[in-house]
Amino acid sequence: MENLFQRIQTHDIHDNLFRLIGQDWMLITAGKPGNYNMMTASWGCAGVLWRKPIAMVFIRPQRLTFEFVEKQPYFTLSFFGEEHKGLLNLCGTNSGRDLNKMDIPGLTGLATPSGSVGFEEARLMLECRKIYYDDIKPELFQVFDIEKIYPSKDYHRFFIGEIIQAWQKK
Ligand SMILES: Cc1cc2nc3c(=O)[nH]c(=O)nc-3n(C[C@H](O)[C@H](O)[C@H](O)COP(=O)(O)O)c2cc1C
Numbered sequence: 001m002e003n004l005f006q007r008i009q010t011h012d013i014h015d016n017l018f019r020l021i022g023q024d025w026m027l028i029t030a031g032k033p034g035n036y037n038m039m040t041a042s043w044g045c046a047g048v049l050w051r052k053p054i055a056m057v058f059i060r061p062q063r064l065t066f067e068f069v070e071k072q073p074y075f076t077l078s079f080f081g082e083e084h085k086g087l088l089n090l091c092g093t094n095s096g097r098d099l100n101k102m103d104i105p106g107l108t109g110l111a112t113p114s115g116s117v118g119f120e121e122a123r124l125m126l127e128c129r130k131i132y133y134d135d136i137k138p139e140l141f142q143v144f145d146i147e148k149i150y151p152s153k154d155y156h157r158f159f160i161g162e163i164i165q166a167w168q169k170k
Contacts, residue, residue, distance in 0.1 A: 001110060001111065001112060001113065001118075001167070003170075004110070004120060004169065004170060005125065005167035005168060005169055005170060006167070006168055006170050007165060007166070007167060008166050008167070008168045009166065010046075010053040010126075010163055010166050012166075013124070013166060013168075015079070015124065017045070017046055020079055020124075021041075021042060021043070021044050021045070021046075022042055022043075023042075024079060024080070024082075024085075025040050025041065025042045025085070025088045025092070026040070026041055026042075026044070026077045026078060026079050027039070027040060027041075027076075027077070027078040027080075027088065027091060027107075027119065027122075028040075028041050028057050028059065028065055028069070028075060028076075028077060029065075029075060029076045029077075029078060029116070029117050029118065029119075030065060030068035030069040030071075030072045030074070030075040030076075030116065030117075031068045031072060031116070031117060032072075032115060032116070032117065033109060033111045033117055034102075036068065036102060036109060036116075036117040037064050037065050037068045037096040037101055037102075038065065038078075038091055038096075038101055038107075038117075039059075039063055039064070039065040039091055039092065039095075039096075040088045040089070040091045040092030041057055041058070041059070041092075043057075043058045043156075044056055044057045044058060044077075046126070046163070049160065050131075052131070052162045052163075053162070053163040054128075054131070054160050054161060054162055054163060055077055055126055055128055055160075055161050055163055056158050056159065056160050056161075057069075057075070057077070057158065057159050057161070058136075058156035058157075058158045059156060059157055059158075059159065060154045060155075060156055060157075061154055061155075061157060062154060063095070064095050064096040064097050065096070066157065069130070069159055072116065072130075073129060073130055074112075074114045074115065074116040074127065074128060074129055074130065074161075074164075075116065075128050075130065075159070075161060076112060076116050076117060076118045076125055076126065076127050076128065077125065077126040077128065078118050078119050078122040078124075078125045079122060079123055079124040079125070080119075080121060080122055080123060081123055084106070084121060087104060087106050087107055090104065091104070091107075106121060107119050107121060108120040108121060112125070112127050112165070112167075113127070113165065114127055114129070114164065114165075118167065122167075122169070123168070123169045124166070124167070124168055124169070125166070125167040126161075126163050126165075126166050126167075127163070127164050127165040127166075127167070128161025128162060128163055128164065129161060129162045129164050130159055130160070130161055131160055131161065131162045132159070132160040133157055133158060133159045133160065134157070134158060135155055135156070135157050135158075136150075136155040136156045136157075136158070137155070138150070138153075138155060
């Protein structure tokens, strides 16, 4: 890991997070080397909570990644260059239930010190320890157009991860 990536402080991430998450997209990965799954996400956020640097991801319950994140104490967020957009689209339109995502050429799993998995090809990775989760509750929406996002009532579960390490490609 440390031959490809250098540890950086979260406050030294210079990317614009709105672009990074919302437009460039990320892979949420959970599991262990040899048994992991990842999915593309473009909803999420990062900041500071409970005096910790944190990231929040929003995962619908039918995703296979949901099961992995549920079971594991850690997850990672991986960010890539534009040349990987096609692979991110693949991971965002296919479930690990139908496709073994560990075998996708161009996405080489990389064990992280916490025992989780990131990717050799990523340019930035956040290693997160799950510290909280909850479910979106429709009765709490303060504006009513959000409900339209959930015609199947598959409300996201959100997971808050403490960012225990940020890694930047050397
Ligand atoms: C650009 C993009 C962004 C996405 N963002 C999310 C998201 O934030 N949360 C979510 O639950 N699904 C999101 N998805 C859908 C999942 O990536 C998709 O359903 C994926 O196939 C789930 O894979 P899995 O079943 O292997 O976990 C997104 C898909 C794309 C293409």
